[in-house]
Amino acid sequence: MSDILDRLQAVLDQRRQAAPQESYVAALHHKGLNKILEKVGEEATETLLAAKDAEHGGEAERQALIAETADLWFHSLVMLSHLDLDHRDVLDELARRFGVSGHDEKAARPQ
Numbered sequence: 001m002s003d004i005l006d007r008l009q010a011v012l013d014q015r016r017q018a019a020p021q022e023s024y025v026a027a028l029h030h031k032g033l034n035k036i037l038e039k040v041g042e043e044a045t046e047t048l049l050a051a052k053d054a055e056h057g058g059e060a061e062r063q064a065l066i067a068e069t070a071d072l073w074f075h076s077l078v079m080l081s082h083l084d085l086d087h088r089d090v091l092d093e094l095a096r097r098f099g100v101s102g103h104d105e106k107a108a109r110p111q
């Protein structure tokens with residue numbers, strides 16, 4: 001479970017070379033950065049609306065928030081991939097802010 005981001009990233013990397021008709025992610029790359037950013041913006045809006053619903057909602061609203069947040073994270077990963085970045089760069093930055101050097105983790109990355 002903990003390596004799901006690495007496994008998803010491997011698929012996202014592969015989709016940059018795939019034909020647009022074969023895959024949603026490949027189609028997003030083909031449409032370009034503006035389309036990807038449009039999706040990130042849409043998913044961000046849907047996430048904050050879901051968060052408002054979840055504040056006073058029940059289990060269904062909490063699950064909807066989880067689903068919208070997953071959509072937002074997913075499209076953010078596509079955005080990073082389109083710009084030759086990935087989740088490891090963000091995790092390194094979070095580690096740096098947390099007071100842990102991300103350098104060692106970065107050096108250990110598979111190339």
Ligand SMILES: N=c1c2ncn([C@@H]3O[C@H](COP(=O)(O)OP(=O)(O)OP(=O)(O)O)[C@@H](O)[C@H]3O)c2ncn1[C@@H]1O[C@H](COP(=O)(O)O)[C@@H](O)[C@H]1O
Nearest residue numbers: 008011012015022023024025026027039042070071074075
């Ligand atoms: N995690 C996801 C994921 N989350 C959300 N989505 C897609 O993101 C879209 C969400 O956008 P919307 O809800 O706005 O739906 P939509 O109206 O169809 O989208 P638009 O036409 O407006 O672009 C849906 O089409 C979802 O299927 C995802 N598509 C793919 N993945 C992962 O990416 C991998 C590669 O996907 P493919 O490129 O499709 O093979 C898959 O194996 C999954 O693990």
